[in-house]
Amino acid sequence: MMIVPVILSGGSGTRLWPLSTPERPKQFLPLTTNRTMFAETLARVADRDRFAAPVVVCGESHVAHVSADLALLGISDATVIVEPAARNTAPAIALAALAVAQDACLLVMPSDHAIARPDAFLDAVTAGYPLVAAGHLATFGIEPASPETGYGYIAAGAPMGDGGVRAVRRFVEKPAREAAQAMIDSGGHYWNAGIFLMRADSYLGSLKTHAPQIENACRKAMQAATTAAGALHPDAAIFAACPSDSIDYAVMENAEDVIVVPVDPGWSDVGSWAALHAIAPKDEAGNVVRGAVTLVDCTNCFVRNETGEMLSLLGLSDMAVIAAEAGRVILPLARTQEVKRFAS
Amino acid sequence: MMIVPVILSGGSGTRLWPLSTPERPKQFLPLTTNRTMFAETLARVADRDRFAAPVVVCGESHVAHVSADLALLGISDATVIVEPAARNTAPAIALAALAVAQDACLLVMPSDHAIARPDAFLDAVTAGYPLVAAGHLATFGIEPASPETGYGYIAAGAPMGDGGVRAVRRFVEKPAREAAQAMIDSGGHYWNAGIFLMRADSYLGSLKTHAPQIENACRKAMQAATTAAGALHPDAAIFAACPSDSIDYAVMENAEDVIVVPVDPGWSDVGSWAALHAIAPKDEAGNVVRGAVTLVDCTNCFVRNETGEMLSLLGLSDMAVIAAEAGRVILPLARTQEVKRFAS
Numbered sequence: 001m002m003i004v005p006v007i008l009s010g011g012s013g014t015r016l017w018p019l020s021t022p023e024r025p026k027q028f029l030p031l032t033t034n035r036t037m038f039a040e041t042l043a044r045v046a047d048r049d050r051f052a053a054p055v056v057v058c059g060e061s062h063v064a065h066v067s068a069d070l071a072l073l074g075i076s077d078a079t080v081i082v083e084p085a086a087r088n089t090a091p092a093i094a095l096a097a098l099a100v101a102q103d104a105c106l107l108v109m110p111s112d113h114a115i116a117r118p119d120a121f122l123d124a125v126t127a128g129y130p131l132v133a134a135g136h137l138a139t140f141g142i143e144p145a146s147p148e149t150g151y152g153y154i155a156a157g158a159p160m161g162d163g164g165v166r167a168v169r170r171f172v173e174k175p176a177r178e179a180a181q182a183m184i185d186s187g188g189h190y191w192n193a194g195i196f197l198m199r200a201d202s203y204l205g206s207l208k209t210h211a212p213q214i215e216n217a218c219r220k221a222m223q224a225a226t227t228a229a230g231a232l233h234p235d236a237a238i239f240a241a242c243p244s245d246s247i248d249y250a251v252m253e254n255a256e257d258v259i260v261v262p263v264d265p266g267w268s269d270v271g272s273w274a275a276l277h278a279i280a281p282k283d284e285a286g287n288v289v290r291g292a293v294t295l296v297d298c299t300n301c302f303v304r305n306e307t308g309e310m311l312s313l314l315g316l317s318d319m320a321v322i323a324a325e326a327g328r329v330i331l332p333l334a335r336t337q338e339v340k341r342f343a344s
Numbered sequence: 345m346m347i348v349p350v351i352l353s354g355g356s357g358t359r360l361w362p363l364s365t366p367e368r369p370k371q372f373l374p375l376t377t378n379r380t381m382f383a384e385t386l387a388r389v390a391d392r393d394r395f396a397a398p399v400v401v402c403g404e405s406h407v408a409h410v411s412a413d414l415a416l417l418g419i420s421d422a423t424v425i426v427e428p429a430a431r432n433t434a435p436a437i438a439l440a441a442l443a444v445a446q447d448a449c450l451l452v453m454p455s456d457h458a459i460a461r462p463d464a465f466l467d468a469v470t471a472g473y474p475l476v477a478a479g480h481l482a483t484f485g486i487e488p489a490s491p492e493t494g495y496g497y498i499a500a501g502a503p504m505g506d507g508g509v510r511a512v513r514r515f516v517e518k519p520a521r522e523a524a525q526a527m528i529d530s531g532g533h534y535w536n537a538g539i540f541l542m543r544a545d546s547y548l549g550s551l552k553t554h555a556p557q558i559e560n561a562c563r564k565a566m567q568a569a570t571t572a573a574g575a576l577h578p579d580a581a582i583f584a585a586c587p588s589d590s591i592d593y594a595v596m597e598n599a600e601d602v603i604v605v606p607v608d609p610g611w612s613d614v615g616s617w618a619a620l621h622a623i624a625p626k627d628e629a630g631n632v633v634r635g636a637v638t639l640v641d642c643t644n645c646f647v648r649n650e651t652g653e654m655l656s657l658l659g660l661s662d663m664a665v666i667a668a669e670a671g672r673v674i675l676p677l678a679r680t681q682e683v684k685r686f687a688s
Contacts, residue, residue, distance in 0.1 A: 018656075296685060312362075312686040314675035321674060330665060330674060331658035341640060342656040 002052050003125065003197070005045040006096040006108045008089060009038060009058035009066065015271055017343035018327030019306065027112035028065040031276055038111040039069040044118045045107060046073060052104070053077040055096045059086065063231060084221075084236035089194070090250035091242050094207055094218035095234055097200040105132055106203065108196040108247075114279055116266025124263035127163025128197050131259055136160075137206060138197040139168065139252060141190025141260040142267045147180035150271070152192035152248060154260050155183070168258040171248060190260060192248065193267055203251070211250040217242035273320045273336035277302040291323070302333060346396050347469065347541070349389040350440040350452045352433060353382060353402035353410065359615055361687035362671030363650065371456035372409040375620055382455040383413040388462045389451060390417060396448070397421040399440045403430065407575060428565075428580035431558075433538070434594035435586050438551055438562035439578055441544040449476055450547065452540040452591075458623055460610025468607035471507025472541050475603055480504075481550060482541040483512065483596060485534025485604040486611045491524035494615070496536035496592060498604050499527070512602040515592060534604060537611055540591065547595070555594040561586035617664045617680035621646040635667070646677060 013025035020026045027038040035043070045051045054075065058066050060082050070078050081095050093108055100106070107125060115121050121140075128138040141154045157169035171192065175183065183189035208215040217238055224235035252258055268279050280288040280302075287298055291305030296314040305311045306324040313321060318333045329339055357369035364370045371382040379387070389395045398419065402410050404426050414422050425439050437452055444450070451469060459465050465484075472482040485498045501513035515536065519527065527533035552559040561582055568579035596602055612623050624632040624646075631642055635649030640658040649655045650668040657665060662677045673683055 294686060296682075309672055312671055312673040312683075314673070314682055314685070315679045316674060316676075319674075323672070327656055328653055328667075328672075329656040329658070330660060330663075332660075335659045338640075338658055339656075341658070342638060 002105070003045075003050065003107045003129070004052045004096075004100050004104045004200075005042075005054040006093065006106045007038070007041055007054055007056045007111045008092055008108065009056065009062055009111045010086065010089070010092070011112055014340040014343040015337070016273060016276070017339045018322055018324040018329055019304065021326050021343075023061065024065065025062075025112070026270065027110075028062065028069075031270055032114045032279065035072070036065070036069055037114065037270070038065065039072055040114070041109055041111045042069060042073050042075065044115060044121070045109070046075070050122070051107070053079065055079045055081065055099055055106075057081045057083060057092045057096055059083055063229075080231040082231050082233050084234060084239045087239065087242050087244040089247045090207065090211060090214050090245045091218050091239070093196075093247055094204065094214060095222060097203050098219060098222040099232065100200050102199075102201040102204075104200050105129065106196070106198055106200055108194075108198075110194050110269075112270065113193065113195075114266075114268045114270050116268075116279065118265065120263060121265035121267075124163075124261045124265070125197060127165055128259065128261040131160055131165060132197045132199060132202075135199065135202050136257045136259045137202055137252065137255055138165075138259045138261055140193055140195040140197070141262045142193045143262065143264040144180075144184050144189065144191050147177050147184055148191070149174060149177050149180055153180065153183055154190045154192050156188045156190065156260050156262070160259050164262050165259050166262070168252075168260050171253045173248070190262055191267075193269070194248075196247065196252075197261070202257075206251050206255045210254040211243070211245060213243050214245065214250060271337070273302050273304075273322060273339065274333045277320070277333060300333070302336075346449070347389075347394065347451045347473070348396045348440075348444050348448045348544075349386075349398040350437060350450045351382070351385055351398055351400045351455045352436055352452065353400065353406055353455045354430065354433070354436070355456055358684040358687040359681070360617060360620070361683045362666060362668040362673055363648065365670050365687075367405065368409065369406075369456070370614065371454075372406065372413075375614055376458045376623065379416070380409070380413055381458065381614070382409065383416055384458070385453055385455045386413060386417050386419065388459060388465070389453070390419070394466070395451070397423065399423045399425065399443055399450075401425045401427060401436045401440055403427055407573075424575040426575050426577050428578060428583045431583070431586050431588040433591045434551065434555060434558050434589045435562050435583070437540075437547065437591055438558060439566060441547050442562060442566040443576060444544050446543075446545040446548075448544050449473065450540070450542055450544055452538075452542075454538050454613075456614065457537065457539075458610075458612045458614050460612075460623065462609065464607060465609035465611075468507075468605045468609070469541060471509055472603065472605040475504060475509060476541045476543060476546075479543065479546050480601045480603045481546055481596065481599055482509075482603045482605055484537055484539040484541070485606045486537045487606065487608040488524075488528050488533065488535050491521050491528055492535070493518060493521050493524055497524065497527055498534045498536050500532045500534065500604050500606070504603050508606050509603050510606070512596075512604050515597045517592070534606055535611075536592065537613070538592075540596075541605070546601075550595050550599045554598040555587070555589060557587050558589060558594060615681070617646050617648075617666065617683070618677045621664070621677060644677070646680075 157167035221234035286300035355369040501511035565578035630644035
């Protein structure tokens with residue numbers, strides 16, 4: 001088994017404002033470690049006994065960040081595909097699928113998610129591989145920890161072979177809280193983490209069936225692609241005409257042969273400062289602190305200071321304080337999803 | 345009646361950190377208006393039909409601030425006395441008393457207090473004047489609004505003449521809360537605001553009786569004083585030998601003939617950010633905001649940003665956020681007296 005990692009670098013950079021910005025979105029920030037989320041994603045699939053050289057799909061403005069992380073990890077044989085425009089995940093994955101051998105198996109991953117237990121994740125990849133090699137499209141289902149309303153859910157159907165793999169009965173996008181809770185209570189429902197395992201030809205075949213315009217535009221854009229500074233540039237004019245859609249809407253919700261591999265790898269999409277606080281190492285009082293900060297009598301706070309100025313906090317509980325070049329923000333941890341109001 | 349204002353500029357600059365610093369303590373900050381507290385104190389007694397040219401007693405490092413405010417108010421005939429060392433209020437007032445005609449009446453005022461109703465204050469000065477002219481030492485007693493434990497209290501005795509003036513029965517320094525509450529409940533007790541009205545000769549005579557070393561050191565230091573750059577410099581070596589003591593301990597608590605003039609002039613010693621929040625104009629949600637600040641859903645907050653950087657706050661209640669060159673601090677309004685922990 002040889003798998004090609006496909007790393008998607010999208011994201012607009014407002015949820016972790018003021019650290020994340022359009023110029024440096026979440027995946028290019030060191031959040032859970034001293035390496036960027038993008039570098040951590042690369043490192044997770046860097047074992048060349050199991051994985052081939054990675055394919056990265058990113059926007060023009062992020063090529064420098066991508067190159068820096070590839071260099072940091074000593075990866076010189078990656079294929080970097082520069083999207084001429086943002087067209088969501090279905091076209092981005094199609095570009096990658098068109099750049100590799102058609103019988104290659106793609107492991108498609110967002111570059112801005114945290115995975116605390118990479119071994120569990122890799123075991124799930126192994127579990128899904130035989131059915132994928134036989135033509136199935138696999139998605140990874142995360143054991144849901146709470147009735148989140150911002151995620152897509154996967155309803156699992158009949159068991160398929162070993163390793164807990166199951167058929168997908170249906171996808172449910174961003175349910176109401178009651179519906180989310182009902183799915184959790186009934187069991188057999190998973191969060192859709194946007195991680196996929198599938199053969200290039202399986203994906204492109206399904207895309208041609210369910211979203212032929214996307215498949216056609218991507219194929220032609222790749223046929224007319226040019227190479228510059230070591231990166232592949234699909235034809236901009238052709239790609240601009242490509243419809244924008246997610247792999248979930250364009251393919252997964254319509255395709256037959258979709259399977260789900262349940263996994264509990266300590267996954268987080270780090271979708272807010274509170275989410276980062278939840279997964280980060282804490283001091284005895286539950287604080288997560290980074291940068292020049294003096295804390296007195298603070299509990300359960302997230303404090304990150306990227307400026308050189310000392311920040312002095314006293315008597316705070318359940319607060320997030322983030323200071324960076326782009327802004328300084330203070331708000332309750334419970335409301336950190338609202339920072340995007342300040343991002344401009 | 346002609347009264348010489350004596351304005352004392354002491355203070356170490358830790359209670360309103362990070363705005364107040366040793367280089368620019370509270371009296372040289374614009375807190376309640378766009379002028380400094382020192383300038384507001386000068387302005388309060390600037391009416392030349394009632395007051396003579398002021399005497400300012402300050403440290404060497406604050407002469408520039410004093411000069412700037414005197415210039416701002418167009419006062420060119422002030423006497424500026426530079427204390428060679430900090431020796432508390434009894435010596436500072438003695439220096440001033442030795443610089444004026446001995447039958448002059450001194451109105452001694454700290455330079456870092458806020459007075460919302462200056463007319464009430466000036467009426468109290470008028471009420472106290474006849475007994476002071478006859479030799480009494482007058483202190484002004486502020487109607488206590490709460491059982492503060494950080495203030496001195498004045499227990500009033502028998503009425504003395506008109507205008508509510510009373511003899512002083514005793515002084516009580518920084519009482520326990522129960523004792524403070526008992527004084528408020530029993531009536532006839534006032535906060536000692538450190539504002540005094542007395543003839544120069546009365547004060548010096550009483551000082552000679554109760555603290556002869558202070559009187560002697562100050563007299564000799566003034567006899568050997570030099571003038572430089574428009575300011576009077578008492579002899580440093582002589583003044584260095586002067587004991588350090590407050591007017592309250594050295595004179596008021598021992599002297600006969602001390603009277604209290606009750607007054608309710610909307611007084612505040614602005615002893616914390618919470619105290620400034622209490623007296624400052626607020627928006628509809630109870631916030632006091634100054635500087636580059638964006639507030640969303642904040643109530644009863646004090647926010648002051650002296651930096652050029654935008655500060656974004658969301659969902660905060662009863663908090664103080666102060667950003668200045670010397671530091672950035674965030675803490676509950678109820679604990680703002682603790683900012684001094686960060687001042688270094």
